[in-house]
Amino acid sequence: MQVFWFIPTHGDGRYLGTAIGGRATTFDYLRQIAQAVDHLGYSGALLPTGRSCEDAWIVATSLMSSTQRMRFLVAIRPGLVSPLVAARMAASFDRLSNGRLLINVVTGGDPVELAGDGLHLSHHDRYELTDEFLSVWRQAVSGEDVDFEGKYLQIKGGKLMFPPVQTPYPPLWFGGSSTIAQQIAAKHIDVYLTWGEPPQQVAEKIAQVRKLADEQGRTVRFGIRLHVIVRETEQEAWDAADRLLRYVSDDTIAAAQKVYARLDSEGQRRMTQLHGGNRESLEISPNLWAGIGLVRGGAGTALVGDPETVAARMLEYTELGIETFILSGYPHLEEAYRVAELLFPLLPLENLPTTTATPMLSPFGEIVANQSFPQQDKLEQLAARGAS
Numbered sequence: 001m002q003v004f005w006f007i008p009t010h011g012d013g014r015y016l017g018t019a020i021g022g023r024a025t026t027f028d029y030l031r032q033i034a035q036a037v038d039h040l041g042y043s044g045a046l047l048p049t050g051r052s053c054e055d056a057w058i059v060a061t062s063l064m065s066s067t068q069r070m071r072f073l074v075a076i077r078p079g080l081v082s083p084l085v086a087a088r089m090a091a092s093f094d095r096l097s098n099g100r101l102l103i104n105v106v107t108g109g110d111p112v113e114l115a116g117d118g119l120h121l122s123h124h125d126r127y128e129l130t131d132e133f134l135s136v137w138r139q140a141v142s143g144e145d146v147d148f149e150g151k152y153l154q155i156k157g158g159k160l161m162f163p164p165v166q167t168p169y170p171p172l173w174f175g176g177s178s179t180i181a182q183q184i185a186a187k188h189i190d191v192y193l194t195w196g197e198p199p200q201q202v203a204e205k206i207a208q209v210r211k212l213a214d215e216q217g218r219t220v221r222f223g224i225r226l227h228v229i230v231r232e233t234e235q236e237a238w239d240a241a242d243r244l245l246r247y248v249s250d251d252t253i254a255a256a257q258k259v260y261a262r263l264d265s266e267g268q269r270r271m272t273q274l275h276g277g278n279r280e281s282l283e284i285s286p287n288l289w290a291g292i293g294l295v296r297g298g299a300g301t302a303l304v305g306d307p308e309t310v311a312a313r314m315l316e317y318t319e320l321g322i323e324t325f326i327l328s329g330y331p332h333l334e335e336a337y338r339v340a341e342l343l344f345p346l347l348p349l350e351n352l353p354t355t356t357a358t359p360m361l362s363p364f365g366e367i368v369a370n371q372s373f374p375q376q377d378k379l380e381q382l383a384a385r386g387a388s
Helices: 027-040 056-064 083-096 111-116 123-141 179-188 199-215 234-244 250-261 266-273 307-320 332-342 377-387
Strands: 002-006 044-046 071-076 101-105 146-149 154-158 172-175 191-195 221-225 227-230 283-285 302-305 322-326
Touching: 002 027, 002 332, 027 044, 027 056, 027 332, 056 071, 056 083, 071 083, 083 101, 083 123, 083 154, 123 146, 123 154, 123 179, 172 179, 179 199, 191 199, 191 266, 191 322, 199 221, 199 307, 227 234, 227 307, 227 332, 234 302, 250 266, 302 307, 307 322
Parallel strands: 002 044, 002 322, 044 071, 071 101, 101 172, 172 191, 191 221, 221 322, 227 302
Antiparallel strands: 146 154
């Protein structure tokens, strides 16, 4: 299992839908989150894309030298950048970061935002363009010269002079729930992402994409994008979920849902169906809570519970074929630590840092009464449960 975190370049805070408890996402703050990701044992972090976010490539590049291990999952946008320019960007970042780039292919699902960026294609046409884009991009980054004549792209003498570190290219990640999106995933993508739907719906997606990939003679790995609210007890976790919505009004929900209704994203439609804009019955599957989607587009569900329960739910997804979890929580800095402390000892993670708890170097927790080290019984119990 791999666990990624999230860099909130579109804002962060303690509550949803309000400036109360909000915090500025300055470079210093984003660097704190990235460095936490880097040393806590996360595999990397997703950087969002869109007009409501700081530019993902600029942010990732600015954080590169402040980190050593973490990988950056950064978006390329077919139709908003040419495939050869995107290939040069990817190769440069991959070389300068020593192979720490992952590519998130984002076709986009908001016609209004896309029109503002100069892209005026229907949902189906955008995915056809994405198919052409990835055909060219993969060929170029693999070191081949490119001459391509398509419906949307015409490339003559395309060439990438400096290759990436990773071969044949930085892995391609992608999320899309429509039929044409899944067909493109099967043809081009290394890791197919789903938002946090109930296990049965996720299982159906995985089965469909696997079938399509088999027809292409390819294999695809799978990941899931979720929020997480984990506390030491179940009651504390559900109380924390309720607090996230403390300042969310019905008017705020209605305004958010009006915006999401204009999107032509099948994934967003499926997210919205989980709650229907209604505050009631938000636990849509055991410990899977749809409250975040009332006011947040995209990933709108969270796993909620004590560490043992949340870990068990994650393992249920792994049994379906999910290998990678991209998690987030509010506020993202504190929750990055909380998730690592409470969940990581219970999960079969690939890349936890190897550290020795040596009291002479640093105590785990505050020294008691200025004279004795705190007991590590709880930490040892969690580690033992994770090992078993």
